[in-house]
Amino acid sequence: MQFKTKMIPLTGAVLLALAGSALAQEQIVKIGHVGPVTGTDAHMGKDNENGARLAVEELNTKGVVINGKKVKLQYMPEDDAADPKQATAAATKLVDSNVAVVIGHLNSGATIPASRIYANAGIVQISPSSTNPKYTQQGFKTAFRVVANDAQLGRVLGQYAVKTLAAKNVAVIDDRTAYGQGVAEEFAKGVKAAGGSVVASQYTNNKATDFNAILTAIKAKKPDVIFFGGMDAVGGPMLQQMKQLGINAKFMGGDGICTGSLPGLAGAGLGENQVYCAEAGGVEDARKAGLDKFRAAYKKRFGIDVVYTAAYAYDATYAVVDAMQKAKSSEPAKYLPELAKISYPGVTGTIAFDAKGDIKDGTLTLYTYRGGKRTELAVVK
Structure with a gap:
């Protein structure tokens, strides 16, 4: 069956x-x-x-x-x-x-x-x-x-300010955040190690929009470079007010300001070859x-x-x-x-x-701004 x-x-x-x-x-x-x-x-x-x-x-x-x-x-x-x-x-x-x-x-x-x-x-x-x-x-x-961390970034930017931009006197502003204060302190160390002088130290906050008082105080010190430890949303308006006050110092910062957004935030305050910054990271050719x-x-x-x-x-x-x-x-x-x-x-x-x-072996990339755009200068370690 x-x-x-x-x-x-x-x-x-x-x-x-x-x-x-x-x-x-x-x-x-x-x-x-x-x-x-x-x-x-x-x-x-x-x-x-x-x-x-x-x-x-x-x-x-x-x-x-x-x-x-x-x-x-x-x-x-x-x-x-x-x-x-x-x-x-x-x-x-x-x-x-x-x-x-x-x-x-x-x-x-x-x-x-x-x-x-x-x-x-x-x-x-x-x-x-x-x-x-x-x-x-x-x-x-x-x-x-x-x-790379701020110790490296601040050291490189401090040396660049003194040795390449020929700055003798610098002013430092930070936004009181852990990032802003930390990178500003490391930059100041880098300037002093390279033989420059910090002639003014001021601070603001990461939501501020009015910087006239601190910039006016800094202007009296006639710095060659103003360093800002903070982000682009504050750095941009700060650049605008520097221009309004007739401050012609170079403006420097860490990766917080070193963005593609800075030109729009700074407007006419950006200038040609006036802003120098470093971004943590970067690749060579x-x-x-x-x-x-x-x-x-x-x-x-x-x-x-x-x-x-x-x-x-x-x-x-x-x-x-x-x-x-x-x-x-x-x-x-x-x-x-x-x-x-x-x-x-x-x-x-x-x-x-x-x-x-x-x-x-963290790298850093140095930039300036030309023609309203971020322009790479060098990749360093």
């Missing part, structure tokens, strides 16, 4: 169950990002957020495999408005969400308080733009940065093609040019996923040793860290 096999059709419920089982095998790895997407620094924070987002999207398209299993990266951006309190709230939220890493924060004043929360939770934090040396001097094994390719991909995806340090957020994201793959785990405790010794070929250069979590 022969028995015929009866085919039983798969019901919708069975198909859904099978699909659910397949999805359950796909691991979700949460990638956090924090930066200001509201407030005066929103254009910079959104730039970093976009850089990390582009990396996540590319990686998901290529397909990420960790320990033989396909992984989907889930991007989780948060806004800290460049405010320390909001930064710690955002950090706590991401810790509670069990993110595998946080790319951020943008500002040192937000990054430093948040770093303790990540360290206590054992979650890796990689800042693409925070430059205050204190960030990596706290002894947290979870804290990394992919740009051999790597320019890779960075140009990134910028083109960024513009295609978001419809705008790179504003600030998006490429560093992009590299930080790729580097940490590379560390996860090497460690065969997305758990911070397991991939952290791989990240600490990584040597990843990013579009901004080789991503490798020293014992503190600072980038090794």
Whole structure:
């Protein structure tokens, strides 16, 4: 006797169950990002957020495999408005969400308080733009940065002011933030080490719009250079008021003012070859093609040019996923040793860290502004 096999059709419920089982095998790895997407620094924070987002999207398209299993990266951006309190709230939220890493924060004043929360939770934090040396001097094994710090940037700019711009007397203004005050202090050290004099020190805040009183006091000291430690949203109006007051000193600053947005913010105050600044990071000729390719991909995806340090957020994201793959785990405790010794070929250069979590052999790019556009002068170390 022969028995015929009866085919039983798969019901919708069975198909859904099978699909659910397949999805359950796909691991979700949460990638956090924090930066200001509201407030005066929103254009910079959104730039970093976009850089990390582009990396996540590319990686998901290529397909990420960790320990033989396909992984989907889930991007989780948060806004800290460049405010320390909001930064710690955002950090706590991401810790509670069990993110595998946080790319951020943008500002040192937000990054430093948040770093303790990540360290206590054992979650890796990689800042693409925070430059205050204190960030990596706290002894947290979870804290990394992919740009040079203010000690290097301030030293280079201070030497440039005295030796290249022939400045004998300089004035210093800072915005009282961790970033602004820190970079201004390092610049002053660089000036003095190069043989120059600091003839005036003033401060404002990161939301100020009227600088007439401090600029008038500085004008009386007849400085050759005025250095501002702060961001472009304040530096731009400051340049306008310098012009109104007839102050012809060169204007210098760190990466906070060294943006493509400064010409629009400064207007007629920008001048030709009047503003000099340095941006943490930069690539030499051999790597320019890779960075140009990134910028083109960024513009295609978001419809705008790179504003600030998006490429560093992009590299930080790729580097940490590379560390996860090497460690065969997305758990911070397991991939952290791989990240600490990584040597990843990013579009901004080789991503490798020293014992503190600072980038090794960090570069700086010096710029001026000509014809209303930022113009590169040199890449230095």
